Amino acid sequence: MTTVQAECPATRDFLPWKDPQLRVDPYPFYARAQAEAPVSRDEDGTFVLTKFDDLMHYGRLPSVVIAPEWEKAGAWRVLKDMSLGHDEPDHTRLRRMTSKWLTPKRIQDWVKITAEVTDEILDRVGDDGLVDGSDLGVEATHVTVCRLLQVPEDDIESVRREMRKAMPVLSAVPDAGDFEACEEAHEYMRARTAFLIEHGRANPGDGLLNHLLALQDSGEMSEAEVFATTLFFYFVGHMDASYLISSGLQLFTRRPDIFDAFRAEPDVRQAIVTELVRFDAPEPVITRTTTEDLVIRGVHIPAGSVLRLVMGAANRDPDVFDNPHEFDFRRPPEQSRNLTFSFGSHSCQGRLLAEAEVRVVWERIAARYSRIELAGEPVIKNTDASRHYYSLPLRLCP
Numbered sequence: 001m002t003t004v005q006a007e008c009p010a011t012r013d014f015l016p017w018k019d020p021q022l023r024v025d026p027y028p029f030y031a032r033a034q035a036e037a038p039v040s041r042d043e044d045g046t047f048v049l050t051k052f053d054d055l056m057h058y059g060r061l062p063s064v065v066i067a068p069e070w071e072k073a074g075a076w077r078v079l080k081d082m083s084l085g086h087d088e089p090d091h092t093r094l095r096r097m098t099s100k101w102l103t104p105k106r107i108q109d110w111v112k113i114t115a116e117v118t119d120e121i122l123d124r125v126g127d128d129g130l131v132d133g134s135d136l137g138v139e140a141t142h143v144t145v146c147r148l149l150q151v152p153e154d155d156i157e158s159v160r161r162e163m164r165k166a167m168p169v170l171s172a173v174p175d176a177g178d179f180e181a182c183e184e185a186h187e188y189m190r191a192r193t194a195f196l197i198e199h200g201r202a203n204p205g206d207g208l209l210n211h212l213l214a215l216q217d218s219g220e221m222s223e224a225e226v227f228a229t230t231l232f233f234y235f236v237g238h239m240d241a242s243y244l245i246s247s248g249l250q251l252f253t254r255r256p257d258i259f260d261a262f263r264a265e266p267d268v269r270q271a272i273v274t275e276l277v278r279f280d281a282p283e284p285v286i287t288r289t290t291t292e293d294l295v296i297r298g299v300h301i302p303a304g305s306v307l308r309l310v311m312g313a314a315n316r317d318p319d320v321f322d323n324p325h326e327f328d329f330r331r332p333p334e335q336s337r338n339l340t341f342s343f344g345s346h347s348c349q350g351r352l353l354a355e356a357e358v359r360v361v362w363e364r365i366a367a368r369y370s371r372i373e374l375a376g377e378p379v380i381k382n383t384d385a386s387r388h389y390y391s392l393p394l395r396l397c398p
C-alpha cells in the first residue's frame with residue numbers, strides 16, 4: 001500500500017497553487033497534470049484529480065461525501081447547515097426547500113428583473129459609452145437575488161467587499177492573513193443575515209426568505225438551516241454569474257466576431273453562454289472526502305482522504321473535447337458539456353438562473369450596442385479556487 005502511494009506524483013510539481021502564472025492562466029498547468037499526473041498527492045495529503053471521467057465517476061460515488069469539508073471550513077462552516085453542507089438524507093430534504101424558487105418558469109420572472117436592472121444601468125451610460133462591466137454584472141445579479149429573497153438591496157458594495165475578503169481562504173494554500181480576513185468578513189455576513197431575517201419577520205411577503213421563515217415556524221427547517229440558506233443566497237448568489245458576465249464581455253472585446261454572432265443569431269446565444277461556462281469556470285475546484293478506500297489509476301487512496309476535484313481541468317480534457325483550448329460555440333452537443341456547476345447530487349441549483357442571467361445581460365447590451373472595447377486594464381484577482389473581476393473598464397459602441 002505504501003509503495004503505491006510513493007508512486008503517486010507530487011501535486012506541487014504540476015500544480016503549484018501559489019504560482020502567479022497558475023492563478024492567471026491555470027490551463028497549461030492543468031494540461032500537463034492531466035497528461036503526466038492525472039492523480040497526484042498534495043503536501044497536506046489531499047489527492048488531486050483532473051480527468052473528466054475520473055471526476056464524473058469518483059466524485060459521484062456515495063462513499064465520496066461533502067459534509068466533512070464544510071465542518072472544517074473555518075468561518076465558512078456556517079454553510080454546513082444548508083444543502084451544500086449535507087450528504088443524504090438531509091441534503092435532499094434541504095435542497096427541496098428552495099427548489100421551487102429555481103424552476104424554469106420562476107426563472108423567467110427573475111431574469112425580467114435582471115433585464116430591467118441592466119436597462120437601468122445602460123440608461124445611465126453617457127455618450128462616451130464608458131461603463132464598468134464588473135459593476136454592471138454584480139448589480140444586475142445581486143439585485144435579482146435580493147428580489148427573489150425579497151430583502152433590501154441597499155448594501156451591494158459591502159456584499160462585494162466582504163466576499164472578496166472571504167473567498168481567498170478557500171484556496172488549497174491560503175495565506176495566514178486570509179483566515180483573519182475571512183473571519184472578519186463572516187462577522188459582517190452573519191450580522192447582515194441576522195438583520196435580513198429580522199427584516200423578513202417584520203415585513204411578511206411572498207419572497208424566498210419569508211418562505212424559509214414559514215418552514216422554520218412549521219418545524220420543517222431549523223433556525224440554523226434558514227440562516228445558512230439565507231446567507232448563501234444573499235452573499236454568494238451573484239458571485240459566479242457576475243464573473244461570467246464580465247468574462248464574456250472581455251471575450252467580446254477580444255473576439256468581436258463572437259459578439260457579432262451573439263447579436264445576429266439568437267439560436268447560438270445559449271451555446272455561447274455554455275461554451276464560456278466550459279471555458280472559464282469561476283470556481284474551478286470542489287473538494288470531497290472519501291469514506292472507503294479507493295484505487296484510482298493505480299493510486300491507493302485511503303478512506304478519510306480529501307479529494308480536490310479540478311473541474312476547470314476536466315472541462316478541457318483532450319480525451320473529451322477536440323481542441324479543448326479553443327472557444328468554439330459551434331461544438332457538437334456531446335462536446336458542449338462541462339462540470340463547472342459540479343455534478344451529481346450537489347450540482348448547482350442555480351445553474352439555469354445563472355445561465356439565463358448571463359445571457360440576458362449580454363442581450364440587453366447587444367440590443368443597444370454593436371461593439372465592445374476595453375477602456376482600461378481589467379483588474380482580476382484569482383486564487384486557484386476562485387476567480388474574481390474587481391473592475392472591467394469598457395467602452396460600449398453603438
Ligand code: HEM
Binds near residue numbers: 240
Ligand atoms: C455561474 C454561476 C454559478 C456557478 C459557477 C455555481 C457553481 C456551483 C457549484 C460548483 C456548486 C456545487 C459545489 C460542490 O459540489 O461542492 C453549486 C451549488 C449550489 N449553487 Fe451554484 N453556482 C452558480 C450560481 C448560483 C446561483 C445564481 C444560485 C442561486 C441563486 C446558486 C445556488 C446554488 C445552491 C443552492 C447550491 C447547493 C446545491 C446542493 O448542495 O444541492 N448557484 N454551485
